Amino acid sequence: MSIPTTRTNAPANVSIDSAKCSGCGQCVSVCKDFGLEIVDNKVVVSNKALFGCIACGHCMMVCPTGVIAVEGRTLSPVQLFELPDKSQVPSYESLLAMLQRRRSIREFKDVPVKKEIVDKILEAAQTAPTGLPPSDVHVLVLENRKQVRSFAEDFSGYLKGVRWMSSNLLLALARPFMGKANNEMMHDFVKPVFDIYVDDMDKGNNWINYDAPVAMYFYGSPYSDPADPIIAATYAMLAGEALGLGTCMLGAMHPFIQHGKKARLFRERWGIKYASREGLVVIFGYSNVHYRQGVKRTFADIHRVN
Numbered sequence: 001m002s003i004p005t006t007r008t009n010a011p012a013n014v015s016i017d018s019a020k021c022s023g024c025g026q027c028v029s030v031c032k033d034f035g036l037e038i039v040d041n042k043v044v045v046s047n048k049a050l051f052g053c054i055a056c057g058h059c060m061m062v063c064p065t066g067v068i069a070v071e072g073r074t075l076s077p078v079q080l081f082e083l084p085d086k087s088q089v090p091s092y093e094s095l096l097a098m099l100q101r102r103r104s105i106r107e108f109k110d111v112p113v114k115k116e117i118v119d120k121i122l123e124a125a126q127t128a129p130t131g132l133p134p135s136d137v138h139v140l141v142l143e144n145r146k147q148v149r150s151f152a153e154d155f156s157g158y159l160k161g162v163r164w165m166s167s168n169l170l171l172a173l174a175r176p177f178m179g180k181a182n183n184e185m186m187h188d189f190v191k192p193v194f195d196i197y198v199d200d201m202d203k204g205n206n207w208i209n210y211d212a213p214v215a216m217y218f219y220g221s222p223y224s225d226p227a228d229p230i231i232a233a234t235y236a237m238l239a240g241e242a243l244g245l246g247t248c249m250l251g252a253m254h255p256f257i258q259h260g261k262k263a264r265l266f267r268e269r270w271g272i273k274y275a276s277r278e279g280l281v282v283i284f285g286y287s288n289v290h291y292r293q294g295v296k297r298t299f300a301d302i303h304r305v306n
């Protein structure tokens with residue numbers, strides 16, 4: 001038994017050097033697959049595992065004597081590393097300061113983002129939690145303005161071919177099946193987006209991805225948790241901020257390129273391997289705008305149960 005992903009569909013193997021196991025039980029308590037148990041003061045692989053080892057690695061990471069090895073599902077003990085010192089972790093105040101200073105940036109200096117910076121963003125984004133390991137997040141990286149522009153032009157051309165979807169007649173006909181919120185969204189958001197993405201691109205204005213120096217499209221697979229690419233994109237955005245870049249999330253492209261033959265052909269042209277429920281583009285570059293103040297944002301609702 002195991003949980004399939006596009007990378008692997010086999011459970012991992014767990015081996016224990018029993019002679020050196022102290023029987024402390026820490027690995028047992030962190031394994032939420034219930035795949036380990038203590039027998040005669042030593043840990044053993046149990047036959048009560050829920051899924052078969054998912055290779056989260058928690059048992060290896062917690063073991064004080066280093067006697068557990070997990071191999072498989074893309075994990076191996078060679079991937080273990082020493083934790084950075086606690087003194088290197090940002091304080092709440094410095095994290096909050098970075099979050100408060102962040103703005104969605106859509107105006108960029110004509111300065112390229114170096115490959116090392118792109119690598120750092122990707123390194124940080126890969127630390128993101130996922131529904132289940134191994135990550136089934138895929139990333140398309142566009143590393144210069146030419147590629148970013150070319151992606152936007154192709155997307156705009158693709159939209160032209162499916163523009164009938166936003167026609168007034170179709171929206172009126174579809175209204176009874178869509179529900180009020182969807183219909184309002186189509187009229188007030190999707191239709192104007194079609195207009196500006198297609199008509200303005202023809203005039204040379206790229207409001208799709210703003211000719212950013214770097215763009216990354218995070219998407220999942222039919223197996224991944226829909227939230228996974230969104231969380232990875234958020235980590236990438238925060239890493240970009242920490243590296244002094246301006247960033248902006250762009251949600252408008254993903255839904256358009258999921259369904260139909262033309263969408264599939266678009267995905268194939270750009271090496272996008274899967275349609276997926278959720279996906280997000282993040283753009284990066286050196287900001288050409290300076291915000292002097294922030295605004296306090298609030299959730300729609302925070303309901304605390306007494």
Ligand SMILES: Cc1cc2nc3c(=O)[nH]c(=O)nc-3n(C[C@H](O)[C@H](O)[C@H](O)COP(=O)(O)O)c2cc1C
Nearest residue numbers: 102103104105106208248249250251252253280297
């Ligand atoms: C999921 C998501 C999707 C977004 N999609 C777009 C987009 O397609 N185009 C765009 O210009 N901005 C997009 N944004 C940026 C928002 O418009 C922006 O966050 C909002 O205007 C508030 O500005 P702030 O981020 O500076 O607080 C998106 C943001 C998020 C979180």
Ligand code: SF4
Nearest residue numbers: 031053054056057059
């Ligand atoms: S890797 Fe995770 S699932 Fe596998 S035995 Fe260790 S804690 Fe359990």
Ligand code: SF4
Nearest residue numbers: 021022024025027063
């Ligand atoms: S954490 Fe390590 S030492 Fe402790 S029971 Fe598990 S394998 Fe043995």
